[in-house]
Amino acid sequence: MASPQRLEINESASITVIHFKDQKIIDPGAIQELGQELFDLVEKEDRRKIVLNFANVEFLSSAALGKLITFEKKAKRIGAELILTNISPEIYQVFAITNLDKLFKIKDSEADALAVL
């Protein structure tokens, strides 16, 4: 796999921890790349335990939310476990407004996610 441009990927004890490189996820081209890099994790690399850490993310558009939703569906399809962590209060409010807090498993910290995977 080519070196990811939008994601920082670390593997520890069969758990894949992802950090986003962009602080603002709004550019259509960047969102397209980000989505493909996420999809490759489950479709090409068969990763089964994934933590998405949002600590670096200050803002994301609904188009980025759409990619996350598609990623969640693809992960679910292959039986992968997915947990989102370190979401800022402002972004968490967006998840809550759109009921996505019911679709995604969300933990406060990366440590909390690692403890249950």
Place this chain on the structure above:
Amino acid sequence: MSSPSPPVDRTLQASLSSSLTAYHVFIQTILDQLADLGWHKSDLFAVHMALEESISNAIRHGNKEDPAKKVQVDCQISPARFWVQICDEGAGFEPSAVPDCCAADCLENPGGRGSRVSVCPACNSG
């Protein structure tokens, strides 16, 4: 001693091309002006979300990314108030006809959240 004058609104306007990469600089200009007026980080986030989703919807769904069409944005800001009017050249739509992206059976639909998150959090509560 006279009382201080009431804050005067600042006006920002732009006629944006119908490209999904053409408007972020203008949004940042508005956010910078609001920050200069002392707006809090969480309020800047809400304004950013409203502008991002409204303008991108106007370009994508209103003008259908037609380069011959423009999106007109008129904005007034002050230390306590943010007002914006965004007009595209599309045919218009009936908001009640837009599927509810937050319904349980639609949660996994990847689209349709822009109009929901562009409304202020207080309006969305309840």
